[in-house]
Amino acid sequence: TQSFRITLLPGDGIGPEIMAVTVDVMNQIGSQLDLSFDFQEALMGGAAIDETGSPLPEATLETCKQSDAVLLAAIGGYKWDTLPRHQRPETGLLALRAGLELFANLRPATILPQLVDASSLKREVVEGVDIMVVRELTGGIYFGEPKGIFQSETGEKRGVSTMAYTESEIDRIGRVAFETAQKRQGRLCSVDKANVLEVSQLWRDLITALAADYPDVELSHLYVDNAAMQLVRWPKQFDTIVTGNLFGDILSDAAAMLTGSIGMLPSASLGADGPGVFEPVHGSAPDIAGQDKANPLAQVLSAAMMLRYGLDQPAAADKIEAAVNTVLDQGYRTGDIMAEGMTPVGCKAMGDAILEAL
Amino acid sequence: TQSFRITLLPGDGIGPEIMAVTVDVMNQIGSQLDLSFDFQEALMGGAAIDETGSPLPEATLETCKQSDAVLLAAIGGYKWDTLPRHQRPETGLLALRAGLELFANLRPATILPQLVDASSLKREVVEGVDIMVVRELTGGIYFGEPKGIFQSETGEKRGVSTMAYTESEIDRIGRVAFETAQKRQGRLCSVDKANVLEVSQLWRDLITALAADYPDVELSHLYVDNAAMQLVRWPKQFDTIVTGNLFGDILSDAAAMLTGSIGMLPSASLGADGPGVFEPVHGSAPDIAGQDKANPLAQVLSAAMMLRYGLDQPAAADKIEAAVNTVLDQGYRTGDIMAEGMTPVGCKAMGDAILEAL
Ligand SMILES: CC(C)[C@H](C(=O)O)[C@@H](O)C(=O)O
Numbered sequence: 001t002q003s004f005r006i007t008l009l010p011g012d013g014i015g016p017e018i019m020a021v022t023v024d025v026m027n028q029i030g031s032q033l034d035l036s037f038d039f040q041e042a043l044m045g046g047a048a049i050d051e052t053g054s055p056l057p058e059a060t061l062e063t064c065k066q067s068d069a070v071l072l073a074a075i076g077g078y079k080w081d082t083l084p085r086h087q088r089p090e091t092g093l094l095a096l097r098a099g100l101e102l103f104a105n106l107r108p109a110t111i112l113p114q115l116v117d118a119s120s121l122k123r124e125v126v127e128g129v130d131i132m133v134v135r136e137l138t139g140g141i142y143f144g145e146p147k148g149i150f151q152s153e154t155g156e157k158r159g160v161s162t163m164a165y166t167e168s169e170i171d172r173i174g175r176v177a178f179e180t181a182q183k184r185q186g187r188l189c190s191v192d193k194a195n196v197l198e199v200s201q202l203w204r205d206l207i208t209a210l211a212a213d214y215p216d217v218e219l220s221h222l223y224v225d226n227a228a229m230q231l232v233r234w235p236k237q238f239d240t241i242v243t244g245n246l247f248g249d250i251l252s253d254a255a256a257m258l259t260g261s262i263g264m265l266p267s268a269s270l271g272a273d274g275p276g277v278f279e280p281v282h283g284s285a286p287d288i289a290g291q292d293k294a295n296p297l298a299q300v301l302s303a304a305m306m307l308r309y310g311l312d313q314p315a316a317a318d319k320i321e322a323a324v325n326t327v328l329d330q331g332y333r334t335g336d337i338m339a340e341g342m343t344p345v346g347c348k349a350m351g352d353a354i355l356e357a358l
Numbered sequence: 359t360q361s362f363r364i365t366l367l368p369g370d371g372i373g374p375e376i377m378a379v380t381v382d383v384m385n386q387i388g389s390q391l392d393l394s395f396d397f398q399e400a401l402m403g404g405a406a407i408d409e410t411g412s413p414l415p416e417a418t419l420e421t422c423k424q425s426d427a428v429l430l431a432a433i434g435g436y437k438w439d440t441l442p443r444h445q446r447p448e449t450g451l452l453a454l455r456a457g458l459e460l461f462a463n464l465r466p467a468t469i470l471p472q473l474v475d476a477s478s479l480k481r482e483v484v485e486g487v488d489i490m491v492v493r494e495l496t497g498g499i500y501f502g503e504p505k506g507i508f509q510s511e512t513g514e515k516r517g518v519s520t521m522a523y524t525e526s527e528i529d530r531i532g533r534v535a536f537e538t539a540q541k542r543q544g545r546l547c548s549v550d551k552a553n554v555l556e557v558s559q560l561w562r563d564l565i566t567a568l569a570a571d572y573p574d575v576e577l578s579h580l581y582v583d584n585a586a587m588q589l590v591r592w593p594k595q596f597d598t599i600v601t602g603n604l605f606g607d608i609l610s611d612a613a614a615m616l617t618g619s620i621g622m623l624p625s626a627s628l629g630a631d632g633p634g635v636f637e638p639v640h641g642s643a644p645d646i647a648g649q650d651k652a653n654p655l656a657q658v659l660s661a662a663m664m665l666r667y668g669l670d671q672p673a674a675a676d677k678i679e680a681a682v683n684t685v686l687d688q689g690y691r692t693g694d695i696m697a698e699g700m701t702p703v704g705c706k707a708m709g710d711a712i713l714e715a716l
């Protein structure tokens with residue numbers, strides 16, 4: 001039996017419900033494939049603020065560091081939106097990324113054939129879309145110094161945030177992106193704003209230079225405004241996209257929404273070594289929390305990404321992804337992806353269907 | 359007879375062709391409404407680089423300053439893409455914006471009923487979409503200091519761009535946005551990244567405070583990643599959007615592409631006083647330049663925006679917009695918006711159809 005230590009961060013809103021389903025799925029897959037998971041639950045987000053005053057308590061970060069992988073559900077909610085910034089749930093997320101040095105964020109935007117009609121885009125435009133956004137996650141304008149609200153010479157306030165990248169930061173995310181593209185269709189599109197921003201100019205120069213090490217990958221470049229347009233116009237042109245923290249935030253969300261079903265999309269955040277964090281793209285949906293209405297599939301698929309990218313257990317990941325495919329084929333749908341002729345189910349029932357399919 | 363001095367910047371690629379059509383349209387409307395236009399042509403973009411070495415010669419900026427409004431077509435092309443940054447066409451555009459202090463960029467994204475099917479989105483999602491993006495144009499990360507590629511302490515290069523806004527910069531674009539919303543449906547959505555960026559925090563605080571002066575406008579806020587999602591998911595929820603330079607660059611292009619016909623979209627860039635610049639959203643399309651294939655309608659509609667926002671001649675603007683509507687109803691289509699059963703025309707023939715319709 002191979003054994004793994006997994007930190008669970010159920011967080012807020014629908015987090016605990018979808019996490020519960022996912023733990024059941026993992027336990028079942030474990031017993032089938034002779035893997036054992038040692039789950040350790042820890043506080044994060046609003047739940048942590050309520051108990052400790054901090055959105056990422058020191059103890060939680062320690063637990064994460066000592067595990068093989070971290071499974072995060074969702075954090076945040078109206079209740080904590082008005083707190084000062086250092087006490088907000090999002091600040092905990094940024095601290096987790098920094099604390100574990102999770103510089104590479106992988107965000108797939110995949111259209112599942114069963115859910116093509118959920119998209120706001122025409123069937124022929126989105127059918128078969130399969131994009132992987134590789135987003136830099138611990139640099140850029142999210143963390144650049146100086147930042148703050150300062151007094152300017154004229155006596156008025158001036159808000160300042162700094163978008164900065166060093167050579168080594170660009171190099172390491174670039175390598176992850178080229179390697180990701182190699183395992184996919186071999187096409188990498190780097191997105192920047194090099195016609196205006198100096199930081200993007202450095203980005204483009206270094207990504208261009210890296211291409212020499214990956215002759216099997218076809219590299220292209222787009223400005224971020226054009227990339228946003230092209231995602232809307234003809235998303236199938238993309239295979240792998242690499243970009244900085246802020247552009248990746250925007251473009252990965254736009255790409256996710258092309259699918260029309262963000263309740264289905266997982267993500268992975270990886271560091272050089274140490275545990276990765278795996279979480280759904282969707283939020284904590286406080287409006288439906290505790291009502292057994294949430295779609296647990298993105299969380300379940302995040303566990304699959306954890307098995308694939310974090311624990312090197314591709315067979316287990318394949319099985320989970322196949323089970324999700326099966327339940328969709330069987331017509332089970334939570335409210336967010338419900339369509340005519342399908343069978344409506346709640347969060348728990350969807351979980352049961354997956355266990356069944358496994 | 360009222361008389362106006364108009365600087366024409368035909369620029370590169372298809373610029374001269376679509377400008378020629380537009381000048382004819384303006385002359386005709388002038389003779390109908392007893393307006394006289396004194397056109398002055400000046401060099402900008404690649405054309406200016408080739409003749410003077412600079413993408414915005416001093417003489418051009420002077421001519422612009424002495425006119426009542428500036429009509430720009432399109433600049434740029436492969437030929438100038440590899441020049442050092444200070445000699446690139448885009449640099450001329452940024453210098454024009456700075457030189458005329460054009461802090462407010464109005465970018466409508468309107469779906470014309472005749473062209474609904476050109477969109478990559480489903481008819482029911484885009485039909486009736488009518489969004490105005492108010493983008494701050496002379497501040498933010500486009501102009502913030504410090505910027506450059508510096509040596510970091512570790513000896514590696516560090517690219518730096520600074521996103522900064524002062525109170526007065528936010529205040530003046532905010533007022534333009536609220537006033538724009540007042541003239542539209544009275545709903546204003548401010549887009550920022552206040553959960554991460556200090557500069558956005560200041561932005562949000564000030565826009566929120568401004569709302570007290572415009573009690574008839576309903577103000578909401580979205581984070582930029584969510585705004586990108588919502589534009590794709592259900593664009594009809596938006597009326598007027600206000601945002602900073604970079605977010606506006608990205609979101610206005612995404613919004614434009616929702617229409618599926620960016621060959622139709624004009625824009626206006628306005629300063630406190632002094633002339634505004636009016637130009638199509640699309641680029642210079644060097645691949646079809648000089649072949650009489652370009653769609654001149656965005657340029658013609660830019661002239662309408664100029665008449666409305668720059669010269670206070672709404673009647674003339676209305677007439678031009680009605681004429682564009684007529685030619686579309688008549689089924690005339692350039693290649694970019696061609697559809698089954700319609701009549702294909704070139705750039706000049708489209709111009710003739712508009713003159714006819716007037
Ligand atoms: C919550 C927020 C800080 C976060 C981000 O901007 O990175 C979120 O939007 C995301 O994409 O994970």
Ligand SMILES: CC(C)[C@H](C(=O)O)[C@@H](O)C(=O)O
Nearest residue numbers: 195196225448449451452607
């Ligand atoms: C050409 C470029 C500098 C410009 C910008 O980024 O503002 C363009 O994308 C635009 O939106 O007008």
